[in-house]
Amino acid sequence: MSEKNDQVGQIPAPENGKEYQFPVGMRVLAVDDDIVCLQKLAALLRQFTVTTEATKALKMLRENKDNFDIVITDVQMLEMDGFRLLEIISLEMDIPVIMMSSNDDIKTVMKGIEHGARDYLLKPIRVEEIKNIWQHVIRKTLFDPDKQSIPKGAADQNPKPAKRHGERSKVKEAQTNNLSDEDSLAQKRQRIAWTRELRAKFCDAVKTLGVDKAVPKKILELMNEPGITRENVASHLQKFRNAMKKNDARTIQQSDNGVVSSSIGGHLPNTTILSFDNQGPDSVHCLDGFGVNGHSNSEMIQFSHHVQNPETFSIVSQKPLSLPTNQQGILQQRYPQAPEIMNQMWQTMNIPRLGNSPSHHYQMGNLHQQSDFNGLKYQTFTSRLRMVDDLMDMDIYSHIPSYSTSSEPGPSGFPLVGCTSNSHSIGVFLDAGSSPSIMLRDASTDFSAIAQNDSVVGPQNELPGQYEGSNNVSCMGRGGLDFRGQITGVPLDMQGSIMEEFIGSSQMKLVQQPPEHLKSENNLHFSCCSSTDDDLNAALNPDLRKEEEIDYLTTNDNPPLSAFLWQKEFTINAAKGLQFVVNVPSI
DNA sequence: ACGACAATAT
DNA sequence: AATATTGTCG
Numbered sequence: 146m147s148e149k150n151d152q153v154g155q156i157p158a159p160e161n162g163k164e165y166q167f168p169v170g171m172r173v174l175a176v177d178d179d180i181v182c183l184q185k186l187a188a189l190l191r192q193f194t195v196t197t198e199a200t201k202a203l204k205m206l207r208e209n210k211d212n213f214d215i216v217i218t219d220v221q222m223l224e225m226d227g228f229r230l231l232e233i234i235s236l237e238m239d240i241p242v243i244m245m246s247s248n249d250d251i252k253t254v255m256k257g258i259e260h261g262a263r264d265y266l267l268k269p270i271r272v273e274e275i276k277n278i279w280q281h282v283i284r285k286t287l288f289d290p291d292k293q294s295i296p297k298g299a300a301d302q303n304p305k306p307a308k309r310h311g312e313r314s315k316v317k318e319a320q321t322n323n324l325s326d327e328d329s330l331a332q333k334r335q336r337i338a339w340t341r342e343l344r345a346k347f348c349d350a351v352k353t354l355g356v357d358k359a360v361p362k363k364i365l366e367l368m369n370e371p372g373i374t375r376e377n378v379a380s381h382l383q384k385f386r387n388a389m390k391k392n393d394a395r396t397i398q399q400s401d402n403g404v405v406s407s408s409i410g411g412h413l414p415n416t417t418i419l420s421f422d423n424q425g426p427d428s429v430h431c432l433d434g435f436g437v438n439g440h441s442n443s444e445m446i447q448f449s450h451h452v453q454n455p456e457t458f459s460i461v462s463q464k465p466l467s468l469p470t471n472q473q474g475i476l477q478q479r480y481p482q483a484p485e486i487m488n489q490m491w492q493t494m495n496i497p498r499l500g501n502s503p504s505h506h507y508q509m510g511n512l513h514q515q516s517d518f519n520g521l522k523y524q525t526f527t528s529r530l531r532m533v534d535d536l537m538d539m540d541i542y543s544h545i546p547s548y549s550t551s552s553e554p555g556p557s558g559f560p561l562v563g564c565t566s567n568s569h570s571i572g573v574f575l576d577a578g579s580s581p582s583i584m585l586r587d588a589s590t591d592f593s594a595i596a597q598n599d600s601v602v603g604p605q606n607e608l609p610g611q612y613e614g615s616n617n618v619s620c621m622g623r624g625g626l627d628f629r630g631q632i633t634g635v636p637l638d639m640q641g642s643i644m645e646e647f648i649g650s651s652q653m654k655l656v657q658q659p660p661e662h663l664k665s666e667n668n669l670h671f672s673c674c675s676s677t678d679d680d681l682n683a684a685l686n687p688d689l690r691k692e693e694e695i696d697y698l699t700t701n702d703n704p705p706l707s708a709f710l711w712q713k714e715f716t717i718n719a720a721k722g723l724q725f726v727v728n729v730p731s732i
Numbered sequence: 733a734c735g736a737c738a739a740t741a742t
Numbered sequence: 743a744a745t746a747t748t749g750t751c752g
Contacts, residue, residue: 334748335739336738360743360744361743361744377739380737380740383738384737384738386744
């Protein structure tokens with residue numbers, strides 16, 4: 146208590162220790178939400194304070210930053226990420242922070258370094274490592290004794306815009322000989338991360354203020370988040386509003402279509418034929434799905450190589466499916482319904498039905514679990530969807546996780562209300578039974594969840610190791626989590642409160658990371674996301690439709706989806722290499 | 733090279 | 743405060 150910050154200078158040199166002695170007098174704040182780790186760590190420390198909650202740690206630090214010489218924090222924690230903690234600490238005070246984690250992934254380590262961590266210790270922490278951390282405390286006082294009193298954050302809070310330019314160029318010049326560490330950091334814009342928690346807070350604030358009355362300053366107040374500036378909020382608000390605008394536009398566009406269908410002359414096709422465009426009975430149509438458009442694609446050749454049981458994919462017949470005509474009105478219009486299409490697909494592909502389930506229930510792949518959370522149903526299933534360059538044991542059946550036409554939850558849990566695919570993936574809409582209007586907005590996130598084919602998202606009580614070796618995706622009625630555990634597809638702010646609460650309540654989390662090569666190469670993660678999202682857009686918005694790229698199936702069950710009319714022939718790459726063509730006669 | 737995002741400038 | 747532009751990142 147009585148001790149002051151300068152006391153750190155008195156930290157005994159290592160020599161004075163016996164075989165192993167933690168530097169006397171060094172006050173460590175250790176943060177880890179894993180109690181066991183915390184205990185282990187504590188055993189190595191002398192004078193320490195521990196907490197399992199980053200927020201508590203922050204509080205302690207804020208209340209008296211002079212009480213601690215150094216902070217050691219775990220990287221992965223539930224409520225607050227270690228990085229976030231690090232970020233806030235380095236923003237608000239000048240206490241060295243050491244990260245620890247069992248993850249030695251270079252990127253993660255780099256992230257720590259970039260955020261200003263003084264060290265990155267790999268778990269399990271060994272004595273030798275802990276023994277030396279005093280150096281960081283010393284170094285701090287040695288190297289910037291003056292800056293000591295001025296927290297970095299404070300300086301950054303009130304930047305003088307006018308002087309910015311000059312400063313920046315100066316930094317560049319100075320870069321040559323200076324402390325590379327701090328300076329390179331200073332050069333970069335330091336940005337805050339809008340974590341789930343933050344966004345949730347933001348949303349709450351906006352909600353309570355009312356969308357039109359929400360201005361940065363007030364939001365900031367309501368959020369009550371130190372470490373965040375008004376500018377931060379303003380920026381986020383800008384994004385938020387943009388997203389809002391976009392979303393509105395989309396919705397309007399859609400309802401327009403639904404009502405008028407003007408883009409194709411106000412008529413609806415009265416006959417629709419679905420056929421599978423295979424080259425002949427029993428042939429696997431390993432068309433690249435680009436061949437039709439004249440692009441050949443070497444990847445697809447690879448595909449046929451990798452197919453282990455070609456018979457599995459045989460298409461039994463090439464039976465056009467004639468759908469009943471109905472001219473009642475838009476909702477009754479007969480387009481190929483996803484169920485019908487699926488039906489045909491499955492029939493022709495010889496996909497087995499589930500035991501004695503009602504005729505429309507199918508199960509593809511392994512259905513792990515169906516759950517209900519806060520009234521939202523979701524389920525996990527196995528998706529063995531692979532990207533084109535990774536087709537080793539591709540299994541076409543498992544591309545479609547489950548399906549049901551009934552509005553009652555069947556074995557699959559949800560009615561399939563639509564589906565889409567691109568050359569990489571097939572996506573399905575499962576409706577958890579909510580209002581159709583919400584469906585559209587959130588639909589793309591469904592895709593994302595599915596498209597993130599090598600990630601596992603599941604309820605917390607599913608063990609991380611449980612799915613090892615398989616590619617699992619958990620899908621909720623709407624919304625999905627991406628590799629990072631963030632909601633994907635549309636900005637979180639636009640997800641609506643349901644999703645927000647669902648995810649925000651941290652009942653869901655990412656339990657398995659995708660393979661590294663999928664994450665890094667070609668931004669696969671992102672392209673995957675956005676392409677599916679694009680597909681959705683295109684399917685729903687004729688103007689955006691790009692004939693040669695967009696493949697989709699949609700259904701009439703759901704007004705928003707039914708708003709879309711098929712006017713031409715589209716190619717559906719239902720799964721890599723298998724190509725179906727939907728012929729829609731012109732009116 | 734591009735889109736998303738957040739900082740920064742106007 | 744709102745909007746436009748810029749810098750970073752993957």
